[in-house]
Amino acid sequence: xxxxxxxxxxxxxxxxxxxxxxxxxxxxxxxxxxxxxxxxxxxxxxxxxxxxxxxxxxxxxxxxxxxxxxxxxxxxxxxxxxxxxxxxxxxxxxxxxxxxxxxxxxxxxxxxxxxxxxxxxxxxxxxxxxxxxxxxxxxxxxxxxxxxxxxxxxxxxxxxxxxxxxxxxxxxxxxxxxxxxxxxxxxxxxxxxxxxxxxxxxxxxxxxxxxxxxxxxxxxxxxxxxxxxxxxxxxxxxxxxxxxxxxxxxxxxxxxxxxxxxxxxxxxxxxxxxxxxxxxxxxxxxxxxxxxxxxxxxxxxxxxxxxxxxxxxxxxxxx
Amino acid sequence: xxxxxxxxxxxxxxxxxxxxxxxxxxxxxxxxxxxxxxxxxxxxxxxxxxxxxxxxxxxxxxxxxxxxxxxxxxxxxxxxxxxxxxxxxxxxxxxxxxxxxxxxxxxxxxxxxxxxxxxxxxxxxxxxxxxxxxxxxxxxxxxxxxxxxxxxxxxxxxxxxxxxxxxxxxxxxxxxxxxxxxxxxxxxxxxxxxxxxxxxxxxxxxxxxxxxxxxxxxxxxxxxxxxxxxxxxxxxxxxxxxxxxxxxxxxxxxxxxxxxxxxxxxxxxxxxxxxxxxxxxxxxxxxxxxxxxxxxxxxxxxxxxxxxxxxxxxxxxxx
Numbered sequence: 001x002x003x004x005x006x007x008x009x010x011x012x013x014x015x016x017x018x019x020x021x022x023x024x025x026x027x028x029x030x031x032x033x034x035x036x037x038x039x040x041x042x043x044x045x046x047x048x049x050x051x052x053x054x055x056x057x058x059x060x061x062x063x064x065x066x067x068x069x070x071x072x073x074x075x076x077x078x079x080x081x082x083x084x085x086x087x088x089x090x091x092x093x094x095x096x097x098x099x100x101x102x103x104x105x106x107x108x109x110x111x112x113x114x115x116x117x118x119x120x121x122x123x124x125x126x127x128x129x130x131x132x133x134x135x136x137x138x139x140x141x142x143x144x145x146x147x148x149x150x151x152x153x154x155x156x157x158x159x160x161x162x163x164x165x166x167x168x169x170x171x172x173x174x175x176x177x178x179x180x181x182x183x184x185x186x187x188x189x190x191x192x193x194x195x196x197x198x199x200x201x202x203x204x205x206x207x208x209x210x211x212x213x214x215x216x217x218x219x220x221x222x223x224x225x226x227x228x229x230x231x232x233x234x235x236x237x238x239x240x241x242x243x244x245x246x247x248x249x250x251x252x253x254x255x256x257x258x259x260x261x262x263x264x265x266x267x268x269x270x271x272x273x274x275x276x277x278x279x280x281x282x283x284x285x286x287x288x289x290x291x292x293x294x295x296x297x298x299x300x301x302x303x304x305x306x307x308x309x310x311x312x313x314x315x316x317x318x319x
Numbered sequence: 320x321x322x323x324x325x326x327x328x329x330x331x332x333x334x335x336x337x338x339x340x341x342x343x344x345x346x347x348x349x350x351x352x353x354x355x356x357x358x359x360x361x362x363x364x365x366x367x368x369x370x371x372x373x374x375x376x377x378x379x380x381x382x383x384x385x386x387x388x389x390x391x392x393x394x395x396x397x398x399x400x401x402x403x404x405x406x407x408x409x410x411x412x413x414x415x416x417x418x419x420x421x422x423x424x425x426x427x428x429x430x431x432x433x434x435x436x437x438x439x440x441x442x443x444x445x446x447x448x449x450x451x452x453x454x455x456x457x458x459x460x461x462x463x464x465x466x467x468x469x470x471x472x473x474x475x476x477x478x479x480x481x482x483x484x485x486x487x488x489x490x491x492x493x494x495x496x497x498x499x500x501x502x503x504x505x506x507x508x509x510x511x512x513x514x515x516x517x518x519x520x521x522x523x524x525x526x527x528x529x530x531x532x533x534x535x536x537x538x539x540x541x542x543x544x545x546x547x548x549x550x551x552x553x554x555x556x557x558x559x560x561x562x563x564x565x566x567x568x569x570x571x572x573x574x575x576x577x578x579x580x581x582x583x584x585x586x587x588x589x590x591x592x593x594x595x596x597x598x599x600x601x602x603x604x605x606x607x608x609x610x611x612x613x614x615x616x617x618x619x620x621x622x623x624x625x626x627x628x629x630x631x632x633x634x635x636x637x638x
Contacts, residue, residue, distance in 0.1 A: 008430035011519075025425045025521065028359060029350030040347060040359060042425065047345075106344045106361070113325035201328075202344065 005095050012041075012050075015094055018085040019046050019101060036213070037097075040104065047081060047104035052097040057213050059091075059098045065212055066090040066100055068132070068189065072144045075131035078200075078208045080105060085275040105208030107200025115245045118231050121199050122246035125191070125204040125227060125254035133190030141192065143274055146182050149174060150278040158284045163298050166280075173273050173304060181270065182219070182263040187220040190223035191215050195230040221260040224250055225267035228316055229275065229303050238306055243318025252308040261313045268316070269307040276300035302310045324356040324371045324414050331360075331369075333347065334413055337404040338420055340364050355532070359423065366423035368399060371416040376532050378417045382629040383458040384531055385409040385419055387451070387508060394450035397519075397527045399424060424527030426519025434564045437550050440518050441565035443525040444510070444546060445572035448539045450618075451508030460511065460535040462593055464500050468493060477603045480588075482617050485599070492592050492623060501538070501582040509542035510534050514549040540579040543569055544586035546636055548594065548622050557625055563636025580632045587635070588626040594617035 007015075022044035030040045030049075037052040053059065066082040067090070073081040080102035082090045091100040110117055141147075152170050154242070159166040168176055192214040200208035224247065232242040250256070279297035286294045310316075326334075331346055341363035349359045349368075356371040372378065385401040386409070391402040399421035401409045410419040429436055471489050478485040510517070511533040518529035543566065551561040569575070598616035605613045629635075 009427045009621075010429075010431060023522075024427055026423075027427050030359070031348030031350060040349070047430070102346075108328045108331070108343055108346050110329075112329060 004035075004054050005097060007037075007039060007050065007052070007094065011094060015050070015092065015099065015101075016043075018087070018202050019083055019091060019102070020086065021083065041070055041101075047106075048083070049102045050099060051102065052062070052094060052099045053091075054097065055306050056269060057098075061139060062091050062098055062100070064137045065215065067281050068135055068215055069102070069212060071126065071135045072131050077128055077131050078105060078206065079212065080208075105200055105210060107202045107207030109197050109200055111196065113196050113199075113231060113242075115239075115242050116204060117196075117201065118242040119216050119245040119249040120198065120201070120204070120206050120225065121194070121196075121231060122224075122249035123253055124199065124209060125194055125223060126250045128191060128209060129188055129223065129254055135189050137177060139216045141190075141218040142276060143192070144216075144218055145177060145270060148177070148270075148273060148277055151281055155277060155280040155284055159280055162280060162283065164302050166276075167299055168300065169304060170273065170276070173269055173308065176308070177266060177270050177273065180266050182194075182221075182259065182266065185219045185221055185260055185263060186257070188220050189215060190218045190220055192218065192223060192226060194223065194227055217262075219267065220299065221256065221263060222267045222271065224256075225264060225271040226274075227266075228268050229271045229300070232316075233299070233303055233306075238303075238315075239317070240317045247316060261318055264313040264316055264318065265310040268310070269304065272300050272304040277302055323354075323373050326356075326358060326371070327371070327551065328414060331436055333413065333496070334369070334418065334420075335362070337406070337411060338402055339405065340367065340402065340420070352446050357388070360420075366425075368421045369418060370421065370505040371413060371418045373416065374459055376417075380458060381410050381417060381419070383456045384534065386456050386546050387423070387454055387534055388531060390454045391447065391450050392441075395512050396447055396450045397424060397525065398404075398531065399527075399529060414495060421437060424519055424529060426521045426526030428516050430515065432515050432518075432550060432561075434558075435523060436515075436520065437561040438564040438568040439520070439523070439525050440513070440515075440546065440550060441543075441568035442572055443518065443528060444542060445569045447510060447528060448507055448542065448573055455506050458535045460509075460537040462533065462535055463535075464496060464509070464589060467496070467589075469597055470600055473524060474596060474599040474603055478566055478599055481599060481602065485595075485620055486614050488620065488623060489592065489595070492588055492627065495627070496585060496589050498587050501540075501578065501585065504538045504540055504579055504582060505576070506536055507539050508534060509537045509539055511537065511542060511545065513542065513546055538579075538586065539573070540575065540582060541586045541590065543575075544583060544590040545593075547583075547587050548590045551619070552625075557622075557634075559636045561636070566635060566637050575637075580603065580637055583635055583637065584626060584629040587629070588623065591623040592620050595623055 006248050024043050028040045035056040039050040041048040041050055069079050069082055072079050083101045084090055091098050130235050140189040152174055156167050198211045228243055232239050278298050279295050283294040324444040343362050345361040347359045349357050355375050358369040360367040360369050388398050388401055391398050410417050475486050517530045534600045547562055551558050595616050598614050602613040
């Protein structure tokens with residue numbers, strides 16, 4: 001939520017000389033995404049986002065991220081589209097960082113999405129999964145189940161200081177998940193972080209999906225499980241009406257197999273654990289000079305406990 | 320350069336219900352200004368900035384700041400204009416903070432303004448001084464000469480750790496300035512912080528002046544002295560050609576009296592001292608959890624030494 005690397009007018013002008021976007025009219029650093037520097041750019045031709053990739057996004061992953069956005073947009077998904085420069089490149093270098101110019105999406109994210117928004121977002125996730133099916137570039141999930149044990153070890157000393165009994169909760173969830181993680185489910189391109197922050201709405205309809213920098217190849221049903229965590233909990237608990245609306249809308253566009261449905265409690269447990277672990281890690285290893293405030297991990301303690309209490313997918317409104 | 324206070328879609332919608340600006344289409348936190356939370360807002364009607372005033376800007380000063388912007392805009396100055404809500408108010412409350420909706424100005428600030436830009440900016444400063452002449456609300460300069468001794472005391476213990484001999488330089492400058500500060504110069508509304516950051520350009524012309532939250536009643540010639548510090552130094556020293564261009568353009572629109580010209584070396588010394596002191600203070604008292612990186616005070620050590628070496632206003636290109 002900050003600008004790490006400054007870009008001067010002169011640097012911007014030099015960059016834009018490589019693109020066919022016209023003369024800049026406004027240029028502002030914006031508080032968007034995690035750990036990249038983002039700028040809002042208006043030119044005579046339209047609105048754009050300039051992203052400078054800071055250390056968390058590796059240049060070796062840009063053919064996946066930027067290629068995926070172009071691929072999805074060509075299939076009708078409302079996502080930022082990287083512009084190609086006059087040489088056809090999807091990114092360049094600015095201030096010693098990889099930099100891409102992307103289309104700006106209109107719309108606003110919601111802090112408190114209602115049931116109708118959950119359905120719209122579930123439909124958008126299914127459309128994303130369908131559009132990603134023939135994307136050929138692979139990228140492993142760096143924050144998938146294979147990473148959780150190491151993350152758990154890195155936070156184990158401090159976890160109970162954040163909330164009592166968190167360490168044992170994490171250990172128990174890992175002991176359950178490692179032998180029970182589904183092995184034979186369909187795989188595909190997933191967003192892996194489709195929180196309400198990353199879905200823009202206009203007049204009640206999804207107008208854009210953003211922040212694809214956790215996207216990877218993994219289980220589409222796990223992506224749905226991330227959304228059950230991100231969209232359906234309220235301060236006083238899990239809202240099964242939202243979950244039903246979300247999953248029904250998803251299934252109208254992409255069917256879920258019996259195996260995917262059966263796996264949902266484990267997948268949702270895993271998704272809650274993933275966000276609990278990374279939030280704990282970010283909190284414990286927080287650089288006080290960093291410009292990003294760490295997010296509270298504790299809500300995912302509650303969510304993890306909920307999923308561990310679930311008997312089957314009916315708890316998520318799936319008949 | 321950050322967003323301190325979040326504003327949700329729902330809070331935004333509630334706020335906009337009080338204004339006649341149409342439906343929101345985009346809303347992004349932007350990295351603008353110092354220690355306020357700023358958001359870029361697009362609606363069907365146009366582009367706006369929503370500012371939430373954090374602790375540095377006191378609500379008691381808003382009639383001055385917002386009234387001044389409306390006053391200046393009515394006299395042709397390209398500055399942000401606060402919208403009045405349906406009740407005629409220039410600000411409201413959002414998330415327990417005073418909040419104002421202002422017009423968004425197009426244009427880009429320059430990191431390395433050239434001679435022509437210095438002339439344009441000097442002309443804009445004179446126009447600002449002329450337009451402010453009949454603004455009736457008073458505001459004292461909280462960072463004027465009366466404040467410098469206290470600031471100097473607050474940084475004296477650490478100043479030499481930032482750069483050797485800075486403490487004695489500050490002491491010497493204060494000893495010179497306190498008895499020699501001009502007493503009988505014209506006063507008026509000044510911007511007091513017109514750095515290149517705060518001047519937007521389009522096609523080589525000034526398209527906007529922004530960030531008026533240091534504006535106050537003080538000496539217009541001191542405002543010009545701030546600009547000599549902010550626009551005319553380069554990494555290898557003072558560029559008198561830029562100073563000549565800036566002051567000549569200023570004087571074409573607003574004449575300088577002999578007394579103002581004679582006072583320029585003292586005023587420029589004072590301006591350098593003011594920014595040295597506040598940057599030292601911000602660096603020494605920097606909250607590591609703050610989202611603003613402190614700016615380097617050391618360039619103002621050099622500038623202060625330069626002004627102390629100056630014999631008269633001819634050093635600034637004034638014949």
